[in-house]
Amino acid sequence: MDEFGIIETFFKRRPQSSRVLLGIGDDAALMEGPAGHAYVLTTDTLVAGVHFPDGAPGFDVGYKALAVNVSDLAAMGARPLGFLLNLTLPTVDEAWLTRFRDGLSALSEGLAMDLIGGDTVRGPLSVTITAIGEVLQGEALRRDGARVGDRIYVSGFLGEAALGFLARAGRVAVPEEFLADVVARLDRPKPRIAEGQALRSIASAAIDLSDGLVADLGHILKASGVGAEIDLRRLPVSDAYDAVFSTVGYDPALGFGDDYELCFTVPPERLPAFHHILPRFGCGFHYIGDIVAGESLVLRTETGVYIPQALGFNHFRG
Amino acid sequence: MDEFGIIETFFKRRPQSSRVLLGIGDDAALMEGPAGHAYVLTTDTLVAGVHFPDGAPGFDVGYKALAVNVSDLAAMGARPLGFLLNLTLPTVDEAWLTRFRDGLSALSEGLAMDLIGGDTVRGPLSVTITAIGEVLQGEALRRDGARVGDRIYVSGFLGEAALGFLARAGRVAVPEEFLADVVARLDRPKPRIAEGQALRSIASAAIDLSDGLVADLGHILKASGVGAEIDLRRLPVSDAYDAVFSTVGYDPALGFGDDYELCFTVPPERLPAFHHILPRFGCGFHYIGDIVAGESLVLRTETGVYIPQALGFNHFRG
Structure with missing residues (x-):
């Protein structure tokens, strides 16, 4: 069973809340937002030794962890707003953290994205980011709209x-x-x-x-x-x-x-x-x-x- | 430096977007929501061997990963709406995944919370959940309102x-x-x-x-x-x-x-x-x-x- 099979088999359900406009299965989920907008939510985890080499520069880890999420917002046509950051660290290495933060900022500042929350815990190095963007309701790019002849x-x-x-x-x-x-x-x-x-x-x-x-x-x-x-x-x-x-x-x-x-x-x-x-x-x-x-x-x-x-x-x- | 110091030193910034009503520093962040509501967003990571024992039952891991996030929503006075799930798995063990899913559902179904997105990757066992709730704007419980005599x-x-x-x-x-x-x-x-x-x-x-x-x-x-x-x-x-x-x-x-x-x-x-x-x-x-x-x-x-x-x-x- 692959990662898509895991999601289909164990986790995919039709959303119950009217606030959820689009659930699992696209680049990102859509929730009802303010003033005719929809919020676009997406999340990706990067694990050391799997998604980036052990010993990878902190700057690159920070940059890429945000970039892969922002790319999902891009695929929905969204304007990026902010993100939450879950950081699992084996130790507190302030020099590494500085470079990690600088990598994040290199991308987030140009896009005016706010870091609005997160969690920092001890464990094998891993980064999860949940990015939030917005789009006018009905304007989000989705996966399910391709038609013969396109x-x-x-x-x-x-x-x-x-x-x-x-x-x-x-x-x-x-x-x-x-x-x-x-x-x-x-x-x-x-x-x-x-x-x-x-x-x-x-x-x-x-x-x-x-x-x-x-x-x-x-x-x-x-x-x-x-x-x-x-x-x-x-x-x-x-x-x-x-x-x-x-x-x-x-x-x-x-x-x-x-x-x-x-x-x-x-x-x-x-x-x-x-x-x-x-x-x-x-x-x-x-x-x-x-x-x-x-x-x-x-x-x-x-x-x-x-x-x-x-x-x-x-x-x-x- | 502890986890709070890491956040203060490296990550805490004043939000720029008017959509962000409350940034880092409370149990959860607040974003402008539809029809006078605010969305409440919180995230927590649980790592095997740190937050739960290696070999912990899948049901308990699923239940608790959601519960600790829902507890942050409770502390804001929010009504739970949905969540995103990031699951890092060393291998695909379908029996374990079934129990994990059942543990999640034991809590999420009673609260009518939708699983709206997530990511499944390979690596050391770890669960990150980002929970979303809502509250009328201005009614969220916060940390900063205690006054002398309370x-x-x-x-x-x-x-x-x-x-x-x-x-x-x-x-x-x-x-x-x-x-x-x-x-x-x-x-x-x-x-x-x-x-x-x-x-x-x-x-x-x-x-x-x-x-x-x-x-x-x-x-x-x-x-x-x-x-x-x-x-x-x-x-x-x-x-x-x-x-x-x-x-x-x-x-x-x-x-x-x-x-x-x-x-x-x-x-x-x-x-x-x-x-x-x-x-x-x-x-x-x-x-x-x-x-x-x-x-x-x-x-x-x-x-x-x-x-x-x-x-x-x-x-x-x-």
Whole structure:
């Protein structure tokens, strides 16, 4: 049983309270907020030795713990408001805590996010953040709105975090001029907050790429009851990626995750509005395929089609 | 540096968003909610081997992880709405997960709380819950409202969880007829939700007793800028407690914590209203002392006075 099976089997229930507008199953939950708004709530845990190396710099741990949560807010089109911080520490290392705090602040201050609560306990190093954002009711981007005929887009480049991870582990040789960039993409992903907000009236469905394109697009397909065809030749990868992986295929871009780009669908009638916002975003939005009938994800290559069974990061895969 | 020092030094900032009505420093944060309400948000982490024994029954872990958070909602006078669950598991043990879920449900279903989101990851066993409640704006019980002349009360009996802990560890001999009760008080505390709600228009300040009376009342004193005199002969303890501790003093009732009773203050002019609600609550509310000028907590005994420096559970005390 994987983490999604655990949630389905043990924890997913229909919400009873009228204050809960959307429960388990999307990037974030929605609760009724003030003055026509909905609050967007999401939470992620990072564990030392699992999500980041033992001995990782405090700055990077703080930054990334917040970034992965903010990325879920971005995928809902939300404006970030604040967060709660649960910090489990083996010891009190003030120098480490200072760097951790600075990493958090590097992201939270630019977004004007308030730290509104939390808990600090002793134990194996781990960070849980619960982030809160807001959006006008009815405007949140969800996973379940993709329809046959919609185009599928991703922001930025895919596989950069995989490159950073493999380079640091000494498993691939990344050319010197790209090295700092790909490691930064792994340690300090930039949540696509402005992009998510701009897509609110345009995208029919959206998700952030935390577990890899195949797994995360799969969530959109399942929630929306549709299939997809992706043209692998359209996958946006960087020069660094091409320099390393040109001969070994696209698996890291498809299955590693940790890129925290957005994957979203655009209905044909909204393409003019979509093209209108494109110039604002330097990261680029790349058309990679289409929503089709059925429930399969089909990947087209130059030589044929591939239908993946289970790609993407999963904590409990055997 | 203790956990409160960590928060003060590294994380406490004045909130910037007008949506945040109360930030770090109380039992819970307050955010602007719909229709004149405020949302109450609180979070607590329980770590295996720290907050519960390795090998603790899944039911108890699930129950208590939610109970300690609901107790913070009770201390704010809030109506519980829902929660997010972060579960860090070393392996997927479906039997354990079933019992864990049943323990959560045993509490959440009676309170009609929705599980609205969460995260499940691999790592050393740990549970973080973020609970959400609501209260009419301006009616939340806070720590900072105690004034000189207010009476200090606690609900129920103190030191029961300490008894349960010491009995299970074989460090005290609890008479057979009390044993199941005191262990249940440790493993399955009953958050004082109804009591907290009834106290909204009566108490001037409130807190839940998670770290022990001295530490937790100390938070009220510090936030309110006042002192207190407690008469130790008035501390409400059970027959079980008296049977074990009659000769060894009141430390477990003062300093162990984990009772999740409420400690609150009542201004003299609200005593009639307070007496009016008393018959509704079987747990009893016990008058233990008074708010006085100054900033000290003075404990009166039969033989003199005692001014404690630092009692109460603290994760990082050396």
